[in-house]
Amino acid sequence: MELTLDLAKKWLQLFAKDIQSQQGFLNELDTAIGDGDHGTNMVRGMQQVQVLLQQDTASDLSALLKQAAFALISKVGGASGPLYGTALLDMSKYAQEHDSQLEALIQAGASGIARRGQAQVGDKTMLDIWQPVAHDLSQGQFNRQNLQQHLAATKDMEAHKGRASYLAERSIGHIDPGAQSSEILFNNLLQVIGE
Numbered sequence: 001m002e003l004t005l006d007l008a009k010k011w012l013q014l015f016a017k018d019i020q021s022q023q024g025f026l027n028e029l030d031t032a033i034g035d036g037d038h039g040t041n042m043v044r045g046m047q048q049v050q051v052l053l054q055q056d057t058a059s060d061l062s063a064l065l066k067q068a069a070f071a072l073i074s075k076v077g078g079a080s081g082p083l084y085g086t087a088l089l090d091m092s093k094y095a096q097e098h099d100s101q102l103e104a105l106i107q108a109g110a111s112g113i114a115r116r117g118q119a120q121v122g123d124k125t126m127l128d129i130w131q132p133v134a135h136d137l138s139q140g141q142f143n144r145q146n147l148q149q150h151l152a153a154t155k156d157m158e159a160h161k162g163r164a165s166y167l168a169e170r171s172i173g174h175i176d177p178g179a180q181s182s183e184i185l186f187n188n189l190l191q192v193i194g195e
Helices: 005-021 021-033 038-055 061-075 079-097 102-117 127-139 144-156 165-172 177-191
Strands: none
Touching: 005 021, 005 038, 005 061, 005 144, 005 177, 021 038, 021 127, 021 165, 038 061, 038 127, 061 079, 079 102, 079 177, 102 127, 127 144, 127 165, 144 177
16 A cells, blocks of 8 residues: 555654554553653654644655654654654655555564664663564554554563663563553554545
């Protein structure tokens, strides 16, 4: 399936709205194993993305993803800004150099997160959502049920990256906030493309 400029705009608009409404919940998750500000940081970044969407200056998908990437990198504190930003930048680059096939774009984003965060699947990070979603898309199995399972799986993982890794075994039993915001992102994607 192709990710068009129009679909991407709708996707980012929904994400901005849901991040706003889930801000407190994301902060709560982050309080347990991080700095307690993941929701606040993501809202700040997505408000900037909303400004860009209103200005409507992106001529194609690659340009939109690049604009959104820089908005998140400049506005979102902690690791989330650079990680989300890198994912979107790598998706932008892929769209420019290859095509806008959804599964390939998400795989490019997942690879960017792995590279930037020096993380692998199982480290209890947002990659534990992005990489399985990329796989599901390639297998035609991207749906709400699988997405929920990927998120739930992060609860029993021990964190090996980021602030949560300082807690070692005490991080087990908590949902990773970056994985949770990524689940919101892909839930929004399902709404846009239809499950």
